[in-house]
Amino acid sequence: MRNQSTDSRGTAPDPVIAARGLTRRYGATAVVDGIDFDIARGEVFGLLGPNGAGKTTTILMMLGLTEISSGEVSVLGFNPAREPLKVKQRVGYLPDAVGFYDHLTAAENLAYTAKLMGLARAERARRIEAALARVGLAEVASKRVATFSRGMRQRLGLAEIIVKRAEIAILDEPTSGLDPQATQEFLGLIGELKAEGITVLLSSHMLDQVQRICDRVALFQGGRIVLMGAVPELAVKVLGAGFVVEVEADGLGIARRLAMIPGVTQVDTLGVDRFRMTAERDVRPDAARAVVTVGGDLRRLSIDEPSLEAIYARHFQIRPRGDVRHAA
Amino acid sequence: MRREGSPFRGLSTVFVKELADHLSSIRMLMLELLIVFTALAALYGAISSLRQNTAEDPFLLLRLFTIDKAPLPSFVAILGFLIPLMAIGLGFDAINSEHNRRTLSRILAQPIYRDALLMGKFLAALATIGISLAALWLLVIGLGLIFLGVPPGGEEIARSMVFLVVAIFYAGVWLSLAMLLSIVFRSPATAALVSLGIWLFLAVLWPMLAPALAQAIAPADPRYALLGLNDPATAIWTQELLRLSPNDLFGEAMLAVLSPTTRTLGPVFLDQLRGAVMGSPLPFGESVMIAWPQTVGLIAGTIVLFAFGYVLFQRQEVRA
Incomplete structure (x- = not known):
């Protein structure tokens, strides 16, 4: 399995995700418009921008869950449009406002997806127990998910990624709708993933939260990446000084x-x-x-x-109109 | 370029999970109770009327399925009416509920194709219906043994097994339709209403509309009317139009298989009956041959509707 990730495209294991001219059109509107980026192994990369800027569509293209209109993306050396199973075997995804089967317990929900991952029974039980303990849901493992709060569901979604032992964790709006304490806990868990060497890609419109944990960010607007880099670098570039x-x-x-x-x-x-x-x-x-x-x-x-918010505000203040497009 | 990996990966997992969900759901329990009680009432009527004249019928067991005693319709007629309801009940929220619960993108982010999810759900619902129908079938045979006291013959068992298989495909048509609508409509309520509307139209209104339409297409020749006969052209049109409804196909197939004396399902000309011993049963193989086109029609309907849903689901956006 492992040697497959260094096939024709990937001469080195880094970057783990590489997008070139990635585009998704719906009719005449381009929701994602020719974006390029590289994500290195082990970094926390933030996709930032307002709702409808193309963040989720970009993520879905990386997972092979929506068609790519033009351009290409490679994830761990695989093409998600042609080899989606290999990509999805190695990449964990926590969707925006994740849902679970309410009539099943937390452990049963994880068992279902773990079976879909192809894990054997004993391995499944071991990994699920460990993952639930790690996200702090061990004592509610046999409770129905219907009783769970938003924060608990979010952590259960993260447990699923841990069960998968994903090399890349893609988190879509992981902290939206969480109270401050739940947000803190969740950001702490993301930090733990990073410490384990897992590459984390997260999208958000909450700039200040993301700033603390991201190594690099890409600011989206109207389907394009308008700024990309580490926050201090961007500050120098946009604010003139950091x-x-x-x-x-x-x-x-x-x-x-x-x-x-x-x-x-x-x-x-x-x-x-x-x-x-x-x-x-x-x-x-x-x-x-x-x-x-x-x-x-x-x-x-x-x-x-330097605050990301100041950078963001300043950047769009300089060029407020003109290239603003409306994503459908 | 071909996509890599098997489309059936994860199929058995989805199948087992969905089957467990169906079998333990309250909805399924209600549907089963409805069918069992109506079927029992029909059987009771059939048994009481059979007990009065058990003369020399070689297919006593099959009469249990087909005989009716007013005001109750026969067991087969009741199933023809209720199987669609059961299939719709299991299929109308198959895909849209995954959207609404926001589980769809999480499940599809696992290493499986959408094929496995759709197929697994379809087969699980069909298996659920199959299990219920098999239980009902055993119930009929058991009741027949207890109350009529006649052991069923091999041919009777074979014919009633054909009934079971055709009934499952009949359910398949409605299940495919309900799942197709669950893909098209994001709201389960809309999908349920539309499927129930189609069911009512085909089960209740179509048998009344088809003759009227046939009259309009091929007006009856007044010479036949003078002789007090039906115009064969109109009769054929009526039948062809009726056959557009799966309910009619199921009814015709059941008539051929469960009433061994049935020689044809269409209009008969006198010369075709020359040499026939009226009232004598046809061999099993011949009865199946008569029911075969109808059965194929039901299988084809299942496949076509499923394929429609499959294509739509493959192209559908995952995000809510």
């Missing part, structure tokens, strides 16, 4: 001194003793040193990490 440091200190000529720090692009004077620096890197140590050099008193030194 870090905003505020300094509260007095001392002669501090503003000039701060502006001389390498990497600082701008210093604004907010008050008599308050300054805001915009920089390409975390310049707090340099700022502290600068204040001390001029003999000033440092009272506060704070940093705003």
Whole structure:
């Protein structure tokens, strides 16, 4: 099984997912419009964007669950349109608002999909027990799913991916509709998957949550990827600088001194003793040193990490119309 | 290019799960109770009328299936009416409920093709109906033994087995139709209403409409009317139109198989009866030959409707 994943296309195991000019059209409208991306093994990759931007369609094309109009995608070296069973054997999928058979128990629901995965009886029981324990559903394993909350269903869906021992976990809107505590728990579980070396692809419109766990993100709009990269990189690209440091200190000529720090692009004077620096890197140590050099008193030194939301807002503010298309 | 892997992978898993769901569902219990009680009433009528004149009928057991005592119709007629209801009840929410429960994309993300899901559901529902009909069949034979006290002969068993097989294919037509509608309509209520509408139309309205349509297509020659006869052209049109309904096909096939004296299902000309010993039963093989076109019609209907549903399901979007 294993050696098949390095066939003609995959000279190396990385990237695990590669899309080239991937397009899905419904009639004349392109829901996904010629996107390219590579996802490396073991990274957490976020597909971000508003509803209807083409995220779910992209995911379904990767699983061979919807037709590809043009372009191609390779998942673990397989073509999902031609070899969907090989792809689906190795990729776990947690759909948006996942559903289960309400009249069956949690363990029975997992047993059904585990049988479809082709697992033998003993192996099935062992994996299901372990997976339910890992997502914290061990004590409700024999309860009907009808009684489960949204968060529990979501975790049960993750347990299914764990049972499969998937190499890639694709999670569609995993945290939407969860309360803050359930969201935290779920993000923690995603972190555990990453620690095990599982590649995680998740889509979301909740930018701040995703920012914390994603190594790289792709921002979707109107079926296209408008921005892609690690969040700090994007901040530099879109906001002009990644870090905003505020300094509260007095001392002669501090503003000039701060502006001389390498990497600082701008210093604004907010008050008599308050300054805001915009920089390409975390310049707090340099700022502290600068204040001390001029003999000033440092009272506060704070940093705003670049927020994905700011990046997103800024990007679409710059080009708000024009290439905005409406996905059906 | 061919897709890799077997379309039947996971078929047995889906089949077993769906069968277990059907057999333990309340819906199935209600349908079974309905059929068993109506069938028992019909059998009771048949038995009581048979006990009065058990003269010299070589096919006493088969009479249990076909004899009717007013106001109750015969056992076969009741089944012809209720089997569609059962098939619709098992099939109308096969696919759309998976959509609505949002389980479809999760199941299809497992390493199986859609073929396995659709086929597994179809076969499980058909097996459920088969099990119920087989139980009913045993019930009839058992009651016949107890109340009539005549052991069934080999030919009677063979003929009633043919009844069982044809009844299962008759259920298959309606099951395919109900599943097709469960693919077309996203709401199970709509699918159920449309299938029940088609069932009522074909079972109740079509037998009344077909003769009227035949009259319009081939108006009766007044010379036949003067002689007090039916125009054969009109009669043939009526029959052909009636045969568009699976209910009629089932009825005709059952008539041929369960009433061994049936020589033909169409209009008969006198010269065709020359040399025939009226009232004498036909051999088993000949009766099956008479019922064969109707049976093939039912099998073909099942396959065509299933294929329609299959194509639609393959092209359907998975997302809710």
